[in-house]
Amino acid sequence: MQVSPPTQFLQTFQQMRGQWFAAVQGPAQTLFGLLALIEFAWSAAVLALERTDLQSWTAGLIRKLMWIGAFYALLVFGPTWIPAIVDSFTQLGQQASGVGPLQPGAVFQRGLDLGGALFGGASNAGFLANFGTAMAMVFAAILTFVAFCFISIQLVAALVESYIVVAAAFFFLGFGGSRWSAPYVEKYIALAVGVGVKIMILYLLIGVGMALSSGWVAVAQAVATSPNPAMGALDIFGESLIFLALCWFVPKIVAGVLGGAPAFTGGEIIAVATPIVYGSVMAGKAAVSLATSGYSALAGAGSAGGSALTASIAPPGPSGPADISNGSSGQPGPPPLFATNAGTGQPPPPNIPKA
DSSP: OOOHHHHHHHHHHHHHHHHHHHHHHHHHHHHHHHHHHHHHHHHHHHHHTTOOHHHHHHHHHHHHHHHHHHHHHHHHHHHHHHHHHHHHHHHHHHHTTOOOOOHHHHHHHHHHHHHHHHHHHHHHHHHSSSSSHHHHHHHHHHHHHHHHHHHHHHHHHHHHHHHHHHTGGGGGGGGSSSTTHHHHHHHHHHHHHHHHHHHHHHHHHHHHHHHHHHHHHHHHHTTSSSSSSHHHHHHHHHHHHHHHHHHHHHHHHHHHHHHSSSSOHHHHHHHHHHHHOOOOHHHHHHHHHHHHHHHHHHHHHHHHHHHHHHHSSSSOOOSSOOOOOTSSSSSBBOSSSOOOTTTTTOOOOOOOOOO
């Protein structure tokens, strides 16, 4: 079975996750050791300046060892704990949506199925007999495929982000050796939870959308024989656009709530609307180009017939007035409106009778 491009792209990043772990784990441990050494030295200097007794020294040393030991345990067992956080949210979303281990290639393939069905309906409707209906179906086919393509991009981006959080960003656990850099570790854990929740929400939304779009494929395959094919095709495009908006905005809103920052902004709307508008313009240009080529072909055929008709009519010669007659009856036609002076081509002055 051939693997679709989004799934193949995702599998490549998944295979790179092990190499990223091996590349960052050593430097992270080195960074942790240096920061822990600085932290112990600073704490010892502070206790010495405060002239604390032996009991206070012992209590401070134990607290520092417990604190640094907890971060060191997170660094050592992080390759097991951090992926478990993300994978638990992913499995929860797959089980709740009922789609199982859904790959981005399945979403991409659903867009291809819908676009191909609408293109087939446009071909069956006939470009010359129902030009407007056929172009509406072509327009809907292109933008429906674009909508599903962006949904698969959103899922691929979320999963690749989880691979980066699990592997490449593992280096931030090395900042847990000092109290001044420990917030980076907290942000890293919060990022892992946020990415996991984002993937879970995406699977919930895509599960519902894939269940609905299975019925859209049947409608798209029969849209050419429906009473109003153009309305049916545009209806499928509108539902696909709503599906895209939900998959694009809702996970960002949830991630923004977890991070304490607004995620639904005007820039997000523009980021989604721009490719849709661009696709609409390209589809419109294609329709205008097709219409222009068809009109040029029809005009060329008409001009060829007209030239053949006018070729049989001989123009008047350069000498003498033409013999104007009515058709084949041989009767003289109506006199000219003005009689002209020979040689000048100007009408003569009016003949005014004398008193």
